[in-house]
Amino acid sequence: MIINQTALWIIFGVCLFLFCLGFLYRILIWMEGTGGDGPKKRSKYSKLVKCMSLFCRALFSRKAPVMIKSFFADGIVHGNLMRDSILKWLIHMFMFGGLAGFTLITILHVIAIAAAPNTIIDGSGPWFVTVFGTLENRFTTIVMDLSKLAILGGAFIAVMRFMLLKKKYKSVELKDKSAGVIISTIAIFSFIYEASFFLAKGTPAAKAAFAPAGYVLSLILNFIPGVNWSILAAIFFYAYIIALFLFAVYIPYGKYSHMVFGPVVAVYNKLSED
Amino acid sequence: MRLDKLKIKQLAEIDACTRCGNCLDMCSAYQGSKDVSISPKKKMEKLKSAVSKEYGLLSKILKRKLTQDEIEAISHAAFACTMCSRCEVDCHINIKLQDLWLKLREIMVDEGQYPEIMNIMRERLKKARNVSFDTNEGRTDWIKPVPEVPDNMYIKQKAEVIYFVGCVSSFSPRTFKIPRSVIQILQSAKVDFGLLGDDEWCCGFPLMSSGFAKDFEEFAAHNIERVNKTGARVLITSCPSCYHMWSHVYAGVVKDVKMNFKVLHLVHYLHKLVEDGKIKLNPVEKKITYHDPCDLGRNSGIYDEPRELIKMIPGIEFVELENYREYATCCGGGGNVESIDTELSSNIASIKAKEIIATGADIVTTSCQQCIRTIATALKKEKSKIKAMDISQLVLDSINAES
Numbered sequence: 082m083i084i085n086q087t088a089l090w091i092i093f094g095v096c097l098f099l100f101c102l103g104f105l106y107r108i109l110i111w112m113e114g115t116g117g118d119g120p121k122k123r124s125k126y127s128k129l130v131k132c133m134s135l136f137c138r139a140l141f142s143r144k145a146p147v148m149i150k151s152f153f154a155d156g157i158v159h160g161n162l163m164r165d166s167i168l169k170w171l172i173h174m175f176m177f178g179g180l181a182g183f184t185l186i187t188i189l190h191v192i193a194i195a196a197a198p199n200t201i202i203d204g205s206g207p208w209f210v211t212v213f214g215t216l217e218n219r220f221t222t223i224v225m226d227l228s229k230l231a232i233l234g235g236a237f238i239a240v241m242r243f244m245l246l247k248k249k250y251k252s253v254e255l256k257d258k259s260a261g262v263i264i265s266t267i268a269i270f271s272f273i274y275e276a277s278f279f280l281a282k283g284t285p286a287a288k289a290a291f292a293p294a295g296y297v298l299s300l301i302l303n304f305i306p307g308v309n310w311s312i313l314a315a316i317f318f319y320a321y322i323i324a325l326f327l328f329a330v331y332i333p334y335g336k337y338s339h340m341v342f343g344p345v346v347a348v349y350n351k352l353s354e355d
Numbered sequence: 356m357r358l359d360k361l362k363i364k365q366l367a368e369i370d371a372c373t374r375c376g377n378c379l380d381m382c383s384a385y386q387g388s389k390d391v392s393i394s395p396k397k398k399m400e401k402l403k404s405a406v407s408k409e410y411g412l413l414s415k416i417l418k419r420k421l422t423q424d425e426i427e428a429i430s431h432a433a434f435a436c437t438m439c440s441r442c443e444v445d446c447h448i449n450i451k452l453q454d455l456w457l458k459l460r461e462i463m464v465d466e467g468q469y470p471e472i473m474n475i476m477r478e479r480l481k482k483a484r485n486v487s488f489d490t491n492e493g494r495t496d497w498i499k500p501v502p503e504v505p506d507n508m509y510i511k512q513k514a515e516v517i518y519f520v521g522c523v524s525s526f527s528p529r530t531f532k533i534p535r536s537v538i539q540i541l542q543s544a545k546v547d548f549g550l551l552g553d554d555e556w557c558c559g560f561p562l563m564s565s566g567f568a569k570d571f572e573e574f575a576a577h578n579i580e581r582v583n584k585t586g587a588r589v590l591i592t593s594c595p596s597c598y599h600m601w602s603h604v605y606a607g608v609v610k611d612v613k614m615n616f617k618v619l620h621l622v623h624y625l626h627k628l629v630e631d632g633k634i635k636l637n638p639v640e641k642k643i644t645y646h647d648p649c650d651l652g653r654n655s656g657i658y659d660e661p662r663e664l665i666k667m668i669p670g671i672e673f674v675e676l677e678n679y680r681e682y683a684t685c686c687g688g689g690g691n692v693e694s695i696d697t698e699l700s701s702n703i704a705s706i707k708a709k710e711i712i713a714t715g716a717d718i719v720t721t722s723c724q725q726c727i728r729t730i731a732t733a734l735k736k737e738k739s740k741i742k743a744m745d746i747s748q749l750v751l752d753s754i755n756a757e758s
Contacts, residue, residue, distance in 0.1 A: 107370060110410045114363040128363065161447035165377065173375075254374065254400075336403070339373045343448045346371035349364060350449035 084315065089195040089322075093188075096326040103333030104341070144352055151351035156344025168242060175235025177340070180264065182228035183271075184329060186221060189213040191322055216278045219291045226275065226292035229268040236261050256336050263328060270321035276302050277314035356421055356429075358409050360462050361455075368450045369406055372399040378442035378452075381678070383685035384435050384692070387702035392428065393435040395442040395452060401429050402459070430468040433459045435699060437692050438564055439649040439685035453654070460566030470695045473565050481570070484556040487526035491553045494520070497531040498550075501538055509538065514549030516541070516624075517587040517616070519578075519601070521594035522557050523724045529731070530724040533593055536747040537621060543754055544633040554581045560596040560650075563604065565691055575605045579612050586615075593621040593747060595651035595723045603655065620651060622661045622722050625750055629667050637756040638670035639749070644716040646676065646707070646730065647683035648723035661722050661746055668753045674714045684710065686721075688729040704733035711741060718742045720749050 112125035112132075123131070139148060154160045163170040193214035198206045206214065216222050239261075275295025278284070280303060289296040302308075332340055358366075378395040379385055385394040408414045408421050433456065440453040463469050476486060484491045495508050497520075509518075518541065524534045541548045556578055559571030578601075582590055592598045598620040606614065619627075628634045643665060651657045658680045666673055678684045687693070687703030707730060711719045719730060719741055731743040 106412065110406060111363050111366040111370070113359045113410050114361045114366045115359070116363055132363065155447070155449060159447050161449075162377070165445070165447065169375075169377070336374065338370045339448075342367060342371040343373055346364075346368050346450060347448040349367075350451055354449070 099330045151348045155347035175231045179231030186224045222292040267324045274317035281310035378445045383703045393432040437685045438690035440653040464566035486522040509550045510552035511549040515547035519592045521597045533745045536751040558597040558600040595648040599650045636753040640670040641717045642672040644714045646721040686726040686729045688725040704729040708733035
């Protein structure tokens, strides 16, 4: 399976740039608001600098442990949600945790492939490439596979819960449904990439089984005759990373900005309560 | 729309909202109307869209602006809210929704997009200094049937304790029993107390909660000055909204005048009187439940004192409602919804009444005259025999009961 490393760097670089630009754009919109310092008019950039300095001061103050605790308890683990409904919390943890894990491992996988000394994905090179650059590494394989299973599992529980709920609260928006379909499609592309990779490389079952879904899919796909698995793996590799990165780029521009801003606001409001 | 009146933090909160719909389950406005467009989740969605249209790059390029229909929809949702803060309890990322809804009303007032009835209330307050249609001279009319009232009707130059009665208790005959009970308790405890009479102005809560932020400042300044003049050490209120204003809002608004007295809600004060042995409580053999008023509970954090006070009365069997303390649901009387949308207010009260009936209690007690009005009406509609009474009435009954 041959990958164009320059193309990978370009895809990754452009997406990262657009992602960061999106956040700056959002944060500058916030700076249209008042800073709580009365009628004094400040420019957006001056407000931004003030906010950053307040944040840094809080980070290096005695409030730091509260901030870190709140970041994990309120922003990541969503303790309040757990107290409210275990089922809703499980859905959130599976989907959010799965997506975060899947995105992180994909970024590391892409960087490792792009930085590898050769263009063929075989995992040879420095330790970073050996660990993250190939699906034959157990850690990378298991994280990539299980994170996607978590996303699909969370989505499945959410759909079941919605179907079985007596009261239909109309709380699911079209954007949520579309995101569900898009993320599931990305996950399926990635499963096909895993399976094609195993078939192209002839990965032994003892290693491939660390990606249970990808391995089972490879056993099924193996029945299809006359397929060039290397080409298919490359196609689905590009398809899944481009789709995932485009989804990530959309995050700061749309509804899903809450994935990043939710924990920030949770920490801020917790600090102001204390 | 002047969304730049929102704080930086509030604009961030709009982006941070996951729109998970958790707040929908217990939102009284949504439950009372089944209209999802007025729910907190939809308000957030509309606000996010408004922010995008106001400041978004694409909107600037395409010169998109909020349409009149969109502004009206936001205004409708903003003024259908009972401001009970229940959504804030349900929000799992701690968004300060109550502040956001208040700010939204202020923005709508600036835009001139608010229910016409708010103007009537505003004019009435500016003219008569109270929310009723009466002049402020009638502030102490409720006192007449109370026995042993001195000639000065407790309107004194100097007093140790000032009882700030509030507009509803002063002018709504259905709640006259509350101030009457309060002064009888204070009489029996031999407290040196006074009333402000027609010098008492509305606390300004109806103005503040309707978005007329600038208008209530003079009310705050006047009331503080009048109470300071009496040399009182303690100010008590039986109204949770007045209490909220005095204890949480006034100091931030009137910065150049210091309050030389302590502000207590009646439940605090009664609790203290019982603890100090100034009043003796006799047995009341009744099954009683307690409704947490939004402005006393969630908005002021007072949950324990009323419960302890009720439990201090011998013979009482106390039972909690299904939703209590910070999870208590609204009675429908908050946020001026009663005057804006009577049907919605009545539907919310009806849900509350059913919850009360399910406890099998003989009496539902609370610490808010507005809750008493809405709950009593709803219980009547449900043909229930449960009596709605203020905690002061319960305490007075206990004092007067045979030991």
